Amino acid sequence: MFESLSDRLDSAFHILKGRNKITEINIAESVKEIRRALVDADVSYKIAKQFTDTVKEKALGSDVLVSLKPGQLMTKIVRDEMASLMGGEAADFKIEGKPAVVLMSGLQGSGKTTFSAKLANYLKTKKTRKPLLVACDVYRPAAIDQLHVLGEQIGVDVFSNKESKDPVEISKAAIAHAKANGHNLVIIDTAGRLAIDEEMMREIKAVHTAVEPNETLFVVDSMTGQDAVNTAKAFNDVLDYDGVILTKLDGDTRGGAALTIKAVVDKPIKFVGTGEKMDALDVFHPSRMADRILGMGDVVSLVERAQEQFDEEKARDMQKKIAKNQFGFDDFLDQIQQIKKMGNMKDLMGMIPGMGKMMRNIDIDDDAFKHIEAMIHSMTPEERTNPSVINGSRRKRIARGAGRDITEVNKLLKQFADMSKMMKMMQSQGGKRNMMNMMRGMR
Template sequence: MFNNLSDKLDKALHVLKGHGSITEVNVAETLKEVRRALLDADVNFKIAKQFTTTVKEKALGQNVLTTLQPGQLMVKIVKDELTQLMGGDAEGINLSGTPTVILMSGLQGSGKTTFSGKLANYLKTKKTKKPLLVACDIYRPAAINQLHVVGEQIGVEVYSEEGNQDPVAISQNAIKHAKSNGHNIVIVDTAGRLAVDEEMMNEISNIHKAIQPQETLFVVDSMTGQDAVNTAKTFNDILNFDGVVLTKLDGDTRGGAALSIKSVVNKPIKFIGTGEKMEAIDVFYPDRMADRILGMGDVVSLVERAQEQFDEEEARKLQKKIAKNQFGFDDFLKQINQVKKMGNMKDLMGMIPGAGKALKDVDIDDDAFKHVEAIIHSMTPAERTKPALLDASRKKRIAKGSGRTIQEVNQLLKQFNQMSKMMKMMQGGGGRKMMQMMQGMK
């Protein structure tokens, strides 16, 4: 996520992070490189220039040149300004109305239909709502079919009308259907075009006037950079939308849309799409995104995702097993599945401070645990419960059954034993002993 921008900003700020002398000259030179990094990320020139001017004024106003840690102070100023540039505070979605009507807008290929499903799934699981998806793209039968497939996948009803070529009537009928069937959220997926045209804008404007949504979201492909910002302005002039959704942030995103769109349309980024899975949706937090852009990770979001998958009862059972030395491979599999539910693996790694930079050229597949699962599934129930049973002949059979090598089986066993010992140490007073040992090593 924003790897190129992160690298360039890191290089630009590197000089000031050192212990050498800081002067007004190299502050100016650093900010020149910062501006260049923003322009390379496809940020609007005026916005990039204003950004660096503001940072310079604040830096010199806070006596960066005379502070004991000028590099760190400069990074903080840049971080704070990036946060403000992207909107300052996170803004939630408006869920008023009975039902709440949410209108999705954007160009074809921006990811509207997929995101409509993600949003329905998010509201269903996080807000315990009963959403209804509405197919109003009458021009592409594939779009209607896609929405039905998505709805089936997440267990959400999809409303569509075969043969009706009036998207305004379809959306109005869908709201009536929602009221009659207990749906408290209506998400209307509209038609897109390859480019902005008058017919499309009139159509979505008519839908907007007819259903008067509580929330109108503009969905934009974040990989399109400055073009996305220009399109957003056109849509906003017609719809006066409430917020922006940035999709495909897991791709090779330059960052121009995320950094420019708030300044141009003065509307908040409300959600981001971070992968193909229906769970790959996050509320947009400008401060957390600024941290990630500057390579500081996003520990808060990582902890939140972990807490979402945390099962208190399962944790108690696991604690008892660890205390009795009964932690087995079935328990290990449960832990792996919890991690997988947290989202895209590379995205998770990017939330750990420093890990994003270290792994920038490493391709972490979502199936990173596949070979581990194959090895465990090739074990008998008894072997999974009592790993001590695994002798040489059993390992050979497991390797053959899983299509992996004996070396890989041995490596997994070694990692499993190390993890078991660590978990045992953390029980009772072990955690305190471990902290004391670490402090003694300083």
Template sequence: MFSNLSDKLEKALHILKGHGKITEVNVADTLKEVRRALLDADVNFKIAKDFTTSVKEKAMGQNVLTSLQPGQLMVKLVKDELTELMGGEEVGINLSGNPSVILMSGLQGSGKTTFSGKLANFLKTKKGKKPLLVACDIYRPAAINQLHVVGDQIGVEVYSEPENKNAVDIAQNAIKYAKSNGFNVVIVDTAGRLAIDEQMMNEIANVHKAIQPQETLFVVDAMTGQDAVNTAKAFNDRLNFDGVILTKLDGDTRGGAAITIKSVVNKPIKFIGTGEKMEAIDVFYPSRMADRILGMGDVVSLVERAQEQYDEEEARKLQKKIAKNEFGFDDFLTQIQQIKKMGNMKDLVGMIPGAGKALKDVEIEDDAFKHIEAIIHSMTPLERTKPAVIDGKRKIRIAKGSGTKVEQVNQLMKQFDQMSKMMKMMQGGGGKNLARMMGGMKGMKP
């Protein structure tokens, strides 16, 4: 996420390394490079200029504390300014209605329909809501089918009227249906449209006026950069939406939209999409995003994801097994499954401070654990329960059965032994915390 911008900002801030005091000269050199990095990330020129001017005003004349290097102070100033530029504080979604009505708007191809499903899944699993998805794209039958597929995937009902060509009627009928059937959130997915298409813009404005949603969200593809910001402004002028959704942040995005969209439309980014899976949705925290842009990771989000997968009863059983030296490959496999539920591996690695930089040229696939899982599944129940019985002949059989090499089986056995020892040392608090266990698993190679 924003790897190019992160690299350029790091190089820019490296200029101050070794200086005992921040001066006008070294600040100017540093901020010149910071501005260039922002412009390369497709940040508007005026915003980039105002950004560096503000940082300079705050930096000038500040004496460096004895425990703080000039580069570190500048990083803090840049981080604080980035945080402020992206909104300062996170802004939650308004769920005050009964039902709460959320209107989704956006361009064609922005990922709006998929994100409607992600949002429904988020509200269902994280907020305990009963959402209803509404198919209001009356122009593409495939869009209605797509929403039904998404709904089936996450276990959320979809309301549609394939023969009705009036989006306002469909939306109003869906809200009546929701009230009669106990749904407390209605998510209305509308057709993708171009800002210059007057007829389509009038249609969504009419839907907005008719259903009076608690939330109107604008979905935008982060990979479109400054074009996304300009489009958001055009939509906001018509809809006066409440917040922005940035999708496809897991792609090779330059970051300009994330950094500048708040200052242009004065509306907060509320959620981000970080992958293709239905679980790949995060609340947008400006401070955490600033940390990630500056290569500082996002430990808080990492721990939060770990805690979501934490099962207290399973943890107690695991602790007992560790205490009795009975931790086996079935338990190991369970921990891998929990880590996989936390999100795509590339995103998780980016949350570990320093890991993103160290592994920036390493392609981390979502199926990074597939060879490990194949090896474990090729073991007999006895071998998974008592790894000590695995000798040379068994390793050859396991390698053949899993389509791997004996060397890979040996490597897994060694890593498993190391993790078992680590977990034994962590007894008391270690068996409970999946986030800490990741420290032992992040070095594993598929």
């Protein structure tokens, strides 16, 4: 995510490393590099210049912060200005109403249909809503079929009418259906085109007028860069929508759309799509995104994801098992499942400060745990409950059953034993002291 931009900005900050203070001379070179980095990321020159002029002015006026190194000061200034450029704070999402109506708009191929389903899944699980998806792309039967498939996948009802070619009629019928069947949220997926045309704009405007949505969202492919910003402006001139959705942010995007869409259209980015899975949706936080672009990680989002998967009752049960030395491979497997639910592993690692750059050229399979899971599933119930019974012949059988080498089984058992020992120490009084002693002994 924004890897090229992150590298270029890092190079710009590097210019100031080792300097005792910021002066107009040494800051000029750094600002010039920042501006180049933004333009290369598909930020318009006008906005890039405004941004760097502000950064320069604030940097030269910050001589009171003499305790900070110039590179650190510049990073903070750029981070704060970048967060401000993207909107400053996360935007509100208004879904009050019986039912509340969300209207999706955008070009064909932007990921609108998929994101409609992701949003329904998000609001169903996080906001305890009962959504109804509405298929209003009357030109592409495949889009209607796709929405039905996605709806079935996430357990959300889908309303469609392939006999009608009138999206206004379908939208009104869907809202009536929602009221009659207890749905408190309606998400309308509209038709898109390969390019902006008058017919599409008249049609989406007619639907907008007929349903009076609580939220009108514009979905845009972030990989289209500055073109995305121009398209967003054209749609906003007609719809005056409430917010922007950026899809495919996990792809090879340069970042121009995310950085400048708020400045050009004056509408906030509300959500971002970060993958193909139905739970690959994040609320957009400008400050957190600025942190990630500058390699500072995003610990807050990481903790939030962990808390979403945290089961207090299971945690208490696990603590009891650890205290009684009863923590087994079934419990370990349960922990793996909770980690996997948090999202893409490489994305999670990128949220840890300093890890993003380290993990950049390392491929982490989404099924990174599959070999471990295979070995655990190859164990008998007794072996999973009481790993101490696993002798040499059992290790060979487990390896054969999982299709792995016996050395991998040995490594898993050793890691599990070390982890169990460490968890046991942390449960006891003076656990940290004992663990430090153990770590010294391992040197």
